[in-house]
Amino acid sequence: xxxxxxxNQSQPQAMASPSHQRGSSLTHPIPNSAxxxxxxxxxxxxxxxxxxxxxxAASTVKQVTNGGQRARGVAPQGKTCEPQTDIxxxxxxxxxxSTVMNILFRFGETHNLTFAFPVGGGFxxxxxxxxxAKFVQGFSPKSPQRFNILCHHMRFLxxxxxxxxxxxxVYFSILRNPVQLMESSFxxxxxxxxxxxxxxxxxxxxxxxxxxxxxxxxxxxxxNLMTFDFGFNPNAEVSAERVQLMVKAIEASFDLLLISEYxxxxxxxxxxxxxxxxxxxxSFPLNTRDSSTKSFLSDSVVEKIKEWNRLDWEIYIHFNxxxxxxxxxxxxxxxxxxxxxxxxxxxAELARTCLQGTGGVAPKDIKDxxxxxxxxxxxxxLGYNLKQGLDKETEHMCRRLVTPELQYxxxxxxxxxxxxxxxxxxxxxxxxxxxxxxxxEDTQH
Numbered sequence: 001x002x003x004x005x006x007x008n009q010s011q012p013q014a015m016a017s018p019s020h021q022r023g024s025s026l027t028h029p030i031p032n033s034a035x036x037x038x039x040x041x042x043x044x045x046x047x048x049x050x051x052x053x054x055x056x057a058a059s060t061v062k063q064v065t066n067g068g069q070r071a072r073g074v075a076p077q078g079k080t081c082e083p084q085t086d087i088x089x090x091x092x093x094x095x096x097x098s099t100v101m102n103i104l105f106r107f108g109e110t111h112n113l114t115f116a117f118p119v120g121g122g123f124x125x126x127x128x129x130x131x132x133a134k135f136v137q138g139f140s141p142k143s144p145q146r147f148n149i150l151c152h153h154m155r156f157l158x159x160x161x162x163x164x165x166x167x168x169x170v171y172f173s174i175l176r177n178p179v180q181l182m183e184s185s186f187x188x189x190x191x192x193x194x195x196x197x198x199x200x201x202x203x204x205x206x207x208x209x210x211x212x213x214x215x216x217x218x219x220x221x222x223x224n225l226m227t228f229d230f231g232f233n234p235n236a237e238v239s240a241e242r243v244q245l246m247v248k249a250i251e252a253s254f255d256l257l258l259i260s261e262y263x264x265x266x267x268x269x270x271x272x273x274x275x276x277x278x279x280x281x282x283s284f285p286l287n288t289r290d291s292s293t294k295s296f297l298s299d300s301v302v303e304k305i306k307e308w309n310r311l312d313w314e315i316y317i318h319f320n321x322x323x324x325x326x327x328x329x330x331x332x333x334x335x336x337x338x339x340x341x342x343x344x345x346x347x348a349e350l351a352r353t354c355l356q357g358t359g360g361v362a363p364k365d366i367k368d369x370x371x372x373x374x375x376x377x378x379x380x381x382l383g384y385n386l387k388q389g390l391d392k393e394t395e396h397m398c399r400r401l402v403t404p405e406l407q408y409x410x411x412x413x414x415x416x417x418x419x420x421x422x423x424x425x426x427x428x429x430x431x432x433x434x435x436x437x438x439x440x441e442d443t444q445h
Contacts, residue, residue, distance in 0.1 A: 081275040085113055086166045089151040090173035092229045093221070094184040096260040097174055098287035098405045103267075104151045105408050106400050107280050113148035114416060116164050121413040123406055125154040128220050130231060133163035137417060152409070156231040158253050170274065174258040174266070175226060175319055178312040179305045183295055185221050194222035201295060205304040227311040234311065243314040250315070256326075257319040265327065268339040272331065282346050284401050287373060288360060288382050354398030356385040373404035 089104060091097040108115060116136045118125050125135045131154040133139050136147065146166045154161075186201045193216040198204045204211055204222075212222050214235045224234035232246055250257070256273050258266035267281040274280075297305070306313045327336050351359070360382030366372045373381040384402040386395065400408075 083276055084170050084274040085111060085148050086146075086169040087149045087151070087274070088161060088165055088169050088171045089149070090156050090171070090229065090254070091151055091153050092174055092176070092226055093153070094181050094188060094225070095174045095176035096263055096285070099263070099283050099285055100174060100258070101151050101405055102286055102401070102403070102408065103281055103283050104149055105412060107276070108149050109400070109412060109415075115412060116147040116150040116152070117409075117413050117416065118152055121410065121417070123152060123409055125152050127153045128155055128217065128228070130155045130157040130160070132157070132160045136164050137413075139164055155229060156253075158231075170256075171254045172256040172258065172270065172273070173230075173254055174260055175316050176260040178226070178309040178316055179297065179302050180261075181225060181312070182305050182309060183297060185225060187295070189218070189221040192218040192221045194219060201305075202298075202301050205301060205308060208308055224309050224311045226315060230315075232311070236311065238310045238314070243311070243318075246311070246315060247318050250319075257323065259320055259323050262323070264340045264343050265336060266323075267343060268331070268336060269323075269326065278342060278346055282343065282350060282401075284347070284351070284355075284384065285360070286402075286404060350398070350401065353394065354384075354386055354390075354401060356387055359384075361385060370407060371399075371402055371404065374406055 087104065089097075089100060091101060107113070116125075116139075119135055119137045121137070125131055133141070135154075136150075138145065138147075141163070147164055148166075150161065150165050150169075183201060186195055186204070189195060194208075194212045195204060198211060208223075213219060214223075220228040220234060227246070228234045230246075230250060236242060256269060258270065260266070267283075270276075271278065271281045327333070331339070361384065363372055363375055363380060363383060365385070366383040367385050371383055371386070373383050375381055383404065386398050386402065390398060403411075
């Protein structure tokens with residue numbers, strides 16, 4: 001039995017009904033039974049705004065063209081296609097999304113693409129607020145300008161997203177098993193209001209409502225984090241109807257949902273959908289924790305996490321199943337194994353070329369401070385050391401592979417929006433006074 005077959009045997013059953021084939025040209029109609037729920041979602045609380053508006057935007061599936069063909073599925077073997085350069089990536093927290101972001105940064109930089117950066121060069125698009133086009137540096141409702149890649153942290157709201165990217169953009173995101181996601185979130189966001197007064201995740205889960213206050217601005221980190229990032233209400237009642245509506249809304253908006261537990265398989269699907277080459281999706285894991293900060297979870301804690309994050313769990317098991325269905329339909333298990341093997345061999349080759357040692361190292365052992373990732377919460381985030389003596393071209397390639405998200409984002413922002421230097425004062429004839437000075441602090445960057 002192959003490794004992929006073993007993985008697939010363990011896939012759980014979803015509550016929601018199976019989705020239709022992704023390659024269909026049909027739209028996703030909103031069931032009549034959803035109307036009352038949508039009205040409830042729209043008026044219940046601001047947390048539900050995304051549910052209603054994402055449904056409205058997704059009620060008709062967008063057409064994504066690729067040389068005259070829809071880009072919903074992967075390109076058949078032997079067919080030619082054009083690489084996709086207009087991309088929306090919903091960066092879900094703690095789901096290997098920083099590694100995916102590095103892939104997008106490298107591709108965008110290589111092909112001189114534009115990024116939808118947060119205003120002022122920040123790192124999040126006013127998260128945890130629902131995304132709005134005005135959060136993007138350089139956006140103007142009066143200008144037809146659109147950006148190639150939108151990938152910084154945001155809370156998804158498709159009508160606003162569509163204002164800043166071309167209509168041909170490909171949408172994708174990534175999911176993670178909610179059990180491991182919450183364990184990671186607890187460690188990384190230990191300072192959040194829901195977690196700050198407990199010693200362990202088990203203590204929190206013993207009486208979560210004692211510590212969790214949905215009105216707090218950071219409550220999203222403590223319950224149904226993926227549901228929240230997709231724009232829905234993490235505190236909504238769990239029902240088969242709601243789950244089905246959420247799943248259908250996500251399917252209508254996104255062309256592909258990656259699964260972080262099967263990252264290499266996800267990269268194969270991604271490169272096929274985007275018509276990219278192998279090197280474009282090669283990566284080293286970024287923003288990963290030292291294993292010493294990872295907690296063992298008992299069976300009882302695992303079940304409590306699933307129940308506390310029930311909406312996340314239902315989303316995950318549905319798309320975990322359709323992920324493998326898509327592999328079977330579009331690639332096949334044998335070809336997937338070959339593709340994954342080639343990807344891992346290329347990554348191993350690059351690791352031998354680029355890295356000192358065999359992989360990530362503790363923050364204190366990172367020799368180049370510019371390659372040291374942000375340390376946050378109780379986690380210890382690993383980084384890399386590059387080999388010495390690399391030629392200029394190889395060093396540049398290797399450095400891009402290991403540059404942490406914040407440093408890479410800042411560098412690309414400065415490239416896309418260069419700081420305006422102060423004007424050099426010009427000498428003036430005697431008696432005519434001084435030339436007016438350009439004030440850099442008044443310049444909008």
